[in-house]
Amino acid sequence: MIVELRTLLAVARHGTFSAAGDRLGLTQAAVSGHMRRLEEALGFALFDRTGRSATLNAAGLRTLARAEVLVAGFDALGEPTTDEEWGKPLQVGAIASVQATLVTRALVPFRQRFPNCRVHLAPGVSLHMMDRVEAGELDVAILIRPTFEPPQELEWIPLVREHYVLLAPQDVRGDDWQRLVLEQPFIRYNRSSFGGRQVERYLREHVPTLREWVEVDDIQAMVAMVEGGLGVAVVPLTETIVPLPTRVRAIPLGGEPIHREIGVLCRRVAVSDAVKGFVACLRDKSNCELSSSRALQE
Known part of the structure; x- marks a missing residue:
C-alpha cells in the first residue's frame, strides 16, 4: 500500500x-x-x-x-541507525557567497559531531537548487529565499538577512544613488538568480533608464569591476565582500530598502540525523542580520 x-x-x-x-x-x-x-x-x-x-x-x-x-x-x-553507519555523502547545495563563510563555519562543529559523514558541497543557482531538494537530489540547500512559497513538502529555515547597497568607485563623486545609476555604466546582478530579480524589480520602480553594459552572477567579481572603475552596481552586503576595498564605497539605496534573506531548504519528513545536525550547525553559526550600517562601519 x-x-x-x-x-x-x-x-x-x-x-x-x-x-x-x-x-x-x-x-x-x-x-x-x-x-x-x-x-x-x-x-x-x-x-x-x-x-x-x-x-x-x-x-x-x-x-x-x-x-x-x-x-x-x-x-x-x-537510513543508518548510528553515525558510523552513514555511508553516503550528505548532499549540500549552497550559493557561492556563503560557501567560504557560513557553510565553512558550520562544517567545523558538524565534523566533530559526525566525523564519519562525508559531505558533497555543490554550487548552484537558488531556483535550480530548490528543484533539486524537491527531487531528492540534495539533502539541504542554502539559498536566497524565493518570492513565492516553496513546495509544501519542503521547510524554509531563515539564517541571514543582507541589505542591498549601491557600490561606486571611490573617485566618483555624489551620494545620490539614482543619479549615479543614471550617469555611470551599470553592472547588473544576473537576473537568473532570485537576488538579481529583486534588484530588477527595485530598479524598474525607481530608475527610468540604465546605462547597462554587463550582467554578472558573481558578487565578488562585481566588486572587482567597481574597484577597477568599470561602473556602479547594486549588490547585497554579504560577508564575502566586507570590509569593502578602499577604492570602493557603499551608498544606501533610497526609498524602502531591499534585502535578501538567506536560509536553509530541506524536506519536512524523513530527515536523517545528519541533515538535522547540519541544519542545527548552520543556525548556530549564522548571523541574525548583516545590515548595511554594520557593514559600512567595518
Missing part, C-alpha cells in the same frame, strides 16, 4: 488527480485506480466525489495525516 499512500499524498499536495498524475508520471486513470484500491483496503471512502471533482472528506484528512507518518517511516527504514 505504500505506492497508494504516496499517490494519496501527491493528490493532497497538488490538488487534483490529474496534477498528481503529472507529478508522479501516471495517468489520471492510474491515480484513480490507486485511490480505489486504497479505499477498498481501508473499508471507507476518502473523497467526496462530485462529477469530475474529488475532495478529501473527514476520513480522508485523518488518513492523510497518518499516511504522512507511515510513508516517512518507510523511507527511514534504509
Whole structure:
C-alpha cells in the first residue's frame, strides 16, 4: 500500500488527480485506480466525489495525516541507525557567497559531531537548487529565499538577512544613488538568480533608464569591476565582500530598502540525523542580520 499512500499524498499536495498524475508520471486513470484500491483496503471512502471533482472528506484528512507518518517511516527504514553507519555523502547545495563563510563555519562543529559523514558541497543557482531538494537530489540547500512559497513538502529555515547597497568607485563623486545609476555604466546582478530579480524589480520602480553594459552572477567579481572603475552596481552586503576595498564605497539605496534573506531548504519528513545536525550547525553559526550600517562601519 505504500505506492497508494504516496499517490494519496501527491493528490493532497497538488490538488487534483490529474496534477498528481503529472507529478508522479501516471495517468489520471492510474491515480484513480490507486485511490480505489486504497479505499477498498481501508473499508471507507476518502473523497467526496462530485462529477469530475474529488475532495478529501473527514476520513480522508485523518488518513492523510497518518499516511504522512507511515510513508516517512518507510523511507527511514534504509537510513543508518548510528553515525558510523552513514555511508553516503550528505548532499549540500549552497550559493557561492556563503560557501567560504557560513557553510565553512558550520562544517567545523558538524565534523566533530559526525566525523564519519562525508559531505558533497555543490554550487548552484537558488531556483535550480530548490528543484533539486524537491527531487531528492540534495539533502539541504542554502539559498536566497524565493518570492513565492516553496513546495509544501519542503521547510524554509531563515539564517541571514543582507541589505542591498549601491557600490561606486571611490573617485566618483555624489551620494545620490539614482543619479549615479543614471550617469555611470551599470553592472547588473544576473537576473537568473532570485537576488538579481529583486534588484530588477527595485530598479524598474525607481530608475527610468540604465546605462547597462554587463550582467554578472558573481558578487565578488562585481566588486572587482567597481574597484577597477568599470561602473556602479547594486549588490547585497554579504560577508564575502566586507570590509569593502578602499577604492570602493557603499551608498544606501533610497526609498524602502531591499534585502535578501538567506536560509536553509530541506524536506519536512524523513530527515536523517545528519541533515538535522547540519541544519542545527548552520543556525548556530549564522548571523541574525548583516545590515548595511554594520557593514559600512567595518
